[in-house]
Amino acid sequence: MRMLQGAGIAFLLIGLFLLPVDTNPAWPKYWMIRPLIVVPFAGAVGGFFYYKLDHLRVQGGWMRFWAAVLSFFIYVFGLWVGTILGLDGTLWN
Template sequence: MVHTQNSQTPATEQGSLAAPMMIGAGIALAVISFFIFGADNVNPLWGKFWMIRPLIVTPLAGATGGAFYFFMDRMRAKGQINGVLAIILSVLIYIIGLWLGIVLGLDGTMWD
């Protein structure tokens, strides 16, 4: 009779960092687009391409918030932090980061 040894290998982590970052950046892009493309009377002193800066800075801030969620979710999966606490902290950090990204992106134009 042959005995086989059942070795339990740790489960590999599913998902990648790119998915939450893209979701975070997409939400941020939608929010900043609401402000930028809703502007009717733009100041001519802002320049011809004034909207490029907010369209770059704000999604980067949103992607950073998505990355924070990814790392908090990994900590939750490993049992290092409570699940409810991880979600609440992730949402709070994302909202603060999104707000700062909007302020930095619109600084000197709409946020003067």
């Protein structure tokens, strides 16, 4: 479930980012396919790490706080890398 949530959030973010973009004739015809696949995959990986840190979250106290902070940074880093890989050659030049 966490992987689906992470992928869904990533898909919405990249979709909103790509909506106002005008196509460049130098780009491939279906250039939007790659970012719409790669970025949600990276979000799903971030959701997987969120799930894997659940054992720390149930301990409560500071462990819960640090698990949340670590999960957030892993997710944001994954989205950043996924966005770079997805947009390479088009918007990320």
